[in-house]
Amino acid sequence: MAASFTPQNRTLISPASLNRPKGRLIYRIVLTAVIVVFTVVFLGPLYWMVTGGFKSASEVVANPPTYFPHHPKPGNYHTAWSELKIARLLFNTLYYAFGALAFQLVFDVAAAYAISKLRPVLGKLILGAMLATLMIPATVLIVPQYMTVLDLPVLHVNLIGTPWAIWLPTVANGFNIFLLKRFFDSIPEDLMHAAAIDGASPLRTLWSIVLPMSRPILGVVSIFAVVNVWKDFLWPMLVEPDPQKQPINIGIRSLSQGVPENVLIAALAISAVPTLLIFLLFQRNIMSGLTAGSLKG
Amino acid sequence: MAATTVPENTTSHAGRPPRAAGGAVRTGRGRKVRHNLQAHGFLIGAVLCFLTFSWYPMVREFIMSFQEKRRGVTSWVGFRNIDRVYHDPYFWTAWKNTAEFTLYALVIGFVVPFAVAIILNELRHAQAYLRILVYLPVMLPPVAGVLLFKYFYNPDYGLFNHVLKTLHLPTSQWLDSSHTAMISVVVAATWMSMGSATLIYLAALQNIPGELYEAADLDGAGLWSKIWHVTIPQTRLVLSMMLLLQIVATMQEFTNVYLLTGGNGPENSTMTVVYMVYQYAFSYNNFGSAAALGLFLLLVLGAFSGVYARLSRNAD
Numbered sequence A: 001m002a003a004s005f006t007p008q009n010r011t012l013i014s015p016a017s018l019n020r021p022k023g024r025l026i027y028r029i030v031l032t033a034v035i036v037v038f039t040v041v042f043l044g045p046l047y048w049m050v051t052g053g054f055k056s057a058s059e060v061v062a063n064p065p066t067y068f069p070h071h072p073k074p075g076n077y078h079t080a081w082s083e084l085k086i087a088r089l090l091f092n093t094l095y096y097a098f099g100a101l102a103f104q105l106v107f108d109v110a111a112a113y114a115i116s117k118l119r120p121v122l123g124k125l126i127l128g129a130m131l132a133t134l135m136i137p138a139t140v141l142i143v144p145q146y147m148t149v150l151d152l153p154v155l156h157v158n159l160i161g162t163p164w165a166i167w168l169p170t171v172a173n174g175f176n177i178f179l180l181k182r183f184f185d186s187i188p189e190d191l192m193h194a195a196a197i198d199g200a201s202p203l204r205t206l207w208s209i210v211l212p213m214s215r216p217i218l219g220v221v222s223i224f225a226v227v228n229v230w231k232d233f234l235w236p237m238l239v240e241p242d243p244q245k246q247p248i249n250i251g252i253r254s255l256s257q258g259v260p261e262n263v264l265i266a267a268l269a270i271s272a273v274p275t276l277l278i279f280l281l282f283q284r285n286i287m288s289g290l291t292a293g294s295l296k297g
Numbered sequence B: 001m002a003a004t005t006v007p008e009n010t011t012s013h014a015g016r017p018p019r020a021a022g023g024a025v026r027t028g029r030g031r032k033v034r035h036n037l038q039a040h041g042f043l044i045g046a047v048l049c050f051l052t053f054s055w056y057p058m059v060r061e062f063i064m065s066f067q068e069k070r071r072g073v074t075s076w077v078g079f080r081n082i083d084r085v086y087h088d089p090y091f092w093t094a095w096k097n098t099a100e101f102t103l104y105a106l107v108i109g110f111v112v113p114f115a116v117a118i119i120l121n122e123l124r125h126a127q128a129y130l131r132i133l134v135y136l137p138v139m140l141p142p143v144a145g146v147l148l149f150k151y152f153y154n155p156d157y158g159l160f161n162h163v164l165k166t167l168h169l170p171t172s173q174w175l176d177s178s179h180t181a182m183i184s185v186v187v188a189a190t191w192m193s194m195g196s197a198t199l200i201y202l203a204a205l206q207n208i209p210g211e212l213y214e215a216a217d218l219d220g221a222g223l224w225s226k227i228w229h230v231t232i233p234q235t236r237l238v239l240s241m242m243l244l245l246q247i248v249a250t251m252q253e254f255t256n257v258y259l260l261t262g263g264n265g266p267e268n269s270t271m272t273v274v275y276m277v278y279q280y281a282f283s284y285n286n287f288g289s290a291a292a293l294g295l296f297l298l299l300v301l302g303a304f305s306g307v308y309a310r311l312s313r314n315a316d
Helices: A015-019 A021-052 A075-083 A086-118 A123-135 A138-150 A164-171 A174-185 A189-197 A202-213 A215-231 A234-239 A248-255 A261-295 B029-065 B080-086 B091-122 B127-139 B142-153 B159-166 B181-205 B210-218 B223-234 B236-250 B255-261 B273-283 B287-315
Strands: B067-070 B073-076
Touching: A015 A021, A021 A261, A021 B091, A021 B127, A021 B142, A021 B181, A075 A086, A075 A261, A086 A123, A086 A164, A086 A174, A086 A202, A086 A215, A086 A248, A086 A261, A086 B029, A123 A174, A123 B029, A123 B287, A138 A164, A138 A234, A138 B029, A138 B273, A138 B287, A164 A215, A164 A234, A164 B029, A174 A215, A189 A202, A202 A215, A202 B029, A215 A261, A234 A248, A248 A261, A248 B142, A261 B127, A261 B142, B029 B067, B029 B287, B067 B080, B067 B287, B080 B287, B091 B127, B091 B181, B091 B236, B091 B273, B127 B181, B142 B159, B142 B181, B142 B255, B181 B236, B181 B255, B210 B223, B223 B236, B236 B287, B255 B273, B273 B287
Parallel strands: none
Antiparallel strands: B067 B073
C-alpha cells in the first residue's frame, strides 16, 4: 500500500505528451502554479503566525494588515512563554502523550499477542468485543465515560484531575488491537513452535521474537498514540479542569481570554514548534505510517 | 517506507490446532489450564481498560438515557429524557447544522483532497516538498490552527477581508454572520485536516496499473474521461470508505465550532448535535438528557459505521 513514491509509474498524462514541447510548457506552468499556490495556502498562515507574534499590540490588529512587522518585538514571545506558562503546558502534553503511549504499547501489544499467538479460550469473543467498539462513535460515549471516571466502578476512585483519566481510556483502542493482531498473525507459526521447543516462555517469545519483528507496526501505533493525545480537545478539557495540569490545547484556549492578540499569536507559534519539529524529523515514517494504518482496514 | 506495511501472504491459522508458543508441546489438562491462565494474564490489562472505559460506558449510555438524577437520588423515568431532547426547540436546529456541516465538509473536504492528490500524482518534481506542505497543518495542535483562523476571519482587521478588499471583491462577516459561520468553520477544518486524506488518496492512485491508462490512450480517451473511467473506478473502494469515515467523523463535530464560534455561533447557526450533548451534560448538568441525545447520534452514526464495516471486510 505505502508503495515507494519516487519512481514514477504511468499516470493520467502519457509520457509521450509530456515530452512534446507544448506538453512540457504546460507541465512547467502547472508545476509552478501548484508550488506557488501550495506554498501560499499552507505555509502562508504559518508565516502570518510567526510574524504576527513579532508585531506590536496595535500593529497586529491594524487595518490594512502589514506583511512584515515594522518594529519587531521579540518580547512578545518572552511574555507568552512566561505569562501563559507554555513550558508547563508543553510538558503536560508530553507527559500525557508518552504516558498514553507506554500504556498502549504494554497492554495492547500484550493483548494482541495473546489473541493472535496464545489463543486462549474466549479469545475470539474478547477480540470481537474489542473490535465492536470501533463501531461506536467516540463522542457518544463521552458522557457515560465522564461519569465513570468521576467515580470508578468497584474502586470508587475519582480520576478527574489525574493523568490516569487521560492515560487509561486510550488503552481501550480497538484500532490498535486490530492493527497489532493482524501484524502478529503474519508472523510464521513455526517460529513460535521453535521458540516453544527451545523452552522459551510466552513472555520471552514476545520479547525476543515477536517484538523485534514488529517494529514497523509498533511505529505506526506509537505515532497514532502520541498524535491522538496531542490533538484531543474535548476529553482533556473535561477531565483536567486544573489549569496547572492542562495540555497545550486546553491551556492556551483557557488562558487566551485576557491576553493581548499579539501575545496570544506568539503563544500559538511556540505551541506549534514541537509537533512541527517532530514531523519534519520523522516525516517519512509519519506519512507512510498514516497510509499503511488507515487503509489496511 | 514499504517496511511499514504488513507482510503479504498472511497465512491463515484456520487449519492449525489452537495452540502455540510456550508449553503447548506436551498436552495435558494441567498444562492447558496453565497456558490459558498465562494467556489471560497477557489480556487482563487491555480487557480491564476496555471494560471500564468502553464496554461499561456503552451499557451505561443506555441506562442513563432512561434515568434522572434529582438531589442525589437516581430514578427511572422511562422515555422522559428522550421525549425532552426530541422536543427541545433546538433539536432540529442542531441536526440541521450537523447535516450542513457534514455536507459542506463533503463538498469541500472530500473533493479537494482527491483533486489535490490527482494533481500531485501527475507532478514529477517537488513531490516531497508538496506532500510535506499539505500535511503540515495536520501536525499543528488544533488550538493553534483554529485560533489562527479566528484571527484571519476577523471582519475588521483579518487577513481574509483584506485580501478580498485588495481584489475588489465584497468582504464577509465570516464567523459573525449566521449565513457564513458554518462554511467558515468547514474551511478552517478542511485546511487543518485535508493532509491525511490527500496522502491516502495518493497512495491509492499509485496502485492503479499504468496499463489501464495506456489502454485508455489507445482508445483516444481525453483527460476527463480517463479520470472518470479509470481513476475513479480504480479508487472506488478507497473513496467510498473515506467518504463514510468522513461522514462519521464530521457528524461528531465539536472542537472546531467550540473554538471558533464558542459553540452556538450567531443565531445558533453552528450548534451541532455533539455541542448540544455537551451543553446538556456540562452546562445544564442534565446527564440523562445528554445520554438520550447521544442515543439519537448513535443510531444515525451506527448505520454509517455498519456500512463502513461491510465495505472494509470486502476490502480485505
